[in-house]
Amino acid sequence: MGSILFYFLIFLGVIILFTGIFTVKQQTAIIIERFGKYLSTRNSGLHFKIPLIDRIAGKITLKIQQLDVIVETKTKDDVFVRLKISVQFQVIKNKVYDAFYRLENPHDQITSYVFDVVRAEVPKMKLDDVFERKDDIAIAVKSELNEAMLNYGYDIIKTLVTDIDPDLQVKEAMNRINAAEREKIAAEYEAEAERIKIVAKARAEAESKRLQGQGIADQRREIARGLEESVDVLNNVGINSQEASALIVVTQHYDTLQSIGEETNSNLILLPNSPQAGSDMLNNMIASFTASNQIGEEIKKQNAKKGIINKKKNGDSSNE
Template sequence: MPPLLIIILVVGLFILLSSFFTVKQQTSAIVERFGKYASTRTSGLQLKIPVIDRIAGRVNLKIQQLDVIIETKTKDNVFVKLKVSVQFKVLQDKVYEAFYKLEYPHDQITSYVFDVVRAEVPKLKLDDVFERKDDIAVAVKRELNVAMSSYGYDIINTLITDIDPDIQVKNAMNRINAADREKTAAEYEAEAGRIRIVAKAKAEAESKRLQGQGIADQRREIARGLVESVDVLNKVGINSQEASALIVVTQHYDTLQAIGADANSNLILLPNSPQAGSEMLNNMVASFTASNQVGEAMKKANSTKRVKGSSTKDAFGGTKESEE
């Protein structure tokens, strides 16, 4: 085969192969002819005129994210760093505008983010920046959509992913939060202590009430038992004084028996005799009798004073009793 034919075949094969090209999914290719825009090609196998047409560039149609870190000042003069994440993509029907109108889209988006954030954050205090970060993100998205739509870009979302105040301010905020939590904990502990004290006081009061009621019931039953004992002794011919003496002596010996039943008791008994109970009873009876006599005498004296009144004449000629 002649060398010239071989060269022609090689050149022809090269031209044929250079006429075909592929475009990836979610990508658009810009084809220029003699340096002028010719067409926009989508994904798949594409054909162009060799030598005359060329691929000027490819545009990514996927959703992209740009992180912008901005340092600005709040209304209360606190410097804070914000990290704004912008999610955007190129509209498929505006690939021409995105490729030819904007040279550096990331720089353009960054400039708009700086402008909006530094206009919104100085209006807010530091606490409000944390609370209203979504409002700031909405303002950034709104401004970017207005500015970038003419260039073929669609702003999907804007997120403020980080708010980082100055380290000294952050430490002060942590101390404030810690103090507030300690205050709340102290209030809860004090309330719990008050509840315990009130519950304990109520329990003690109820215990004392029941104890007093028990003592009263005990004494009432003892008195009822003594009355029944005296009635039984009276029925067999023993008078009340003798019955009382017998009950006192019986209780005296019952007490001694109860004391002696405890083997570990350290109680020392002094010499005593059964007559001690009788003497105690006689003294009690004598005291009661004397007290009754004194009371009767005082009542009689008071009634006598009321009866011995004297009368004298009043202003209308009446009489008034006079004392003797």
């Protein structure tokens, strides 16, 4: 009987010993209470408590935690928008007592402050300003939370506005506006590109016409020089200028007929093409030149007579 009691006491002692030893993980704090009253805070490592007298009241993580809060509110231009606010917070190591005993539900408390700040800041802004000044909203939330949560043993590491979601109809309207704006810019660029093409084409055509005209002028100049040389050569062998011109015209006429004949697929007909055609052409040209010279001489004589009459009139008026 005595041996049984002895073994029972040993077994009971082992159980009590093991229930009194406990370990705390890294980045974790354990709250120890004795008879329902706070006794101590234990950090990571191996610890001992008095069995049946001390108890583990709870544990708190010291890691950085994140809470996502979705707030729906209205902007200054009466657009309903949903904002997702991500709050990163951490329990201050030397304020574990406050974090455990003073605040029962930190998530609800943080959510309430986020709602309060966002619904105070966003209604002051238009929808476009909400997108542009989301960092200002995040800073305002962090400032308000830090001031409030510090008393409860919580440190607000960072707040982020991770999403801004307007009403579906508003998003569709914004997308249409954005698409129209981009189409307008694209049309302006296309019009400018077309204008550049037209200007470049016009410049190229102008340069082409200039070079073409220059080429024609050079060609005619060389033809005239060649005709002049031909007339000089014929004059040297006793042929006068009129006969030389007739000979050149006839030669050119037959050269043209020959070149036309060489083109088998040509449908061109040179009119007139009789042997007398070159001579008639030359006679007509000479007659035209002669008539033109006579008219020019007559005009010069008339202008000279008018000049003499005007001088006489001017002289008589000056004598008076």
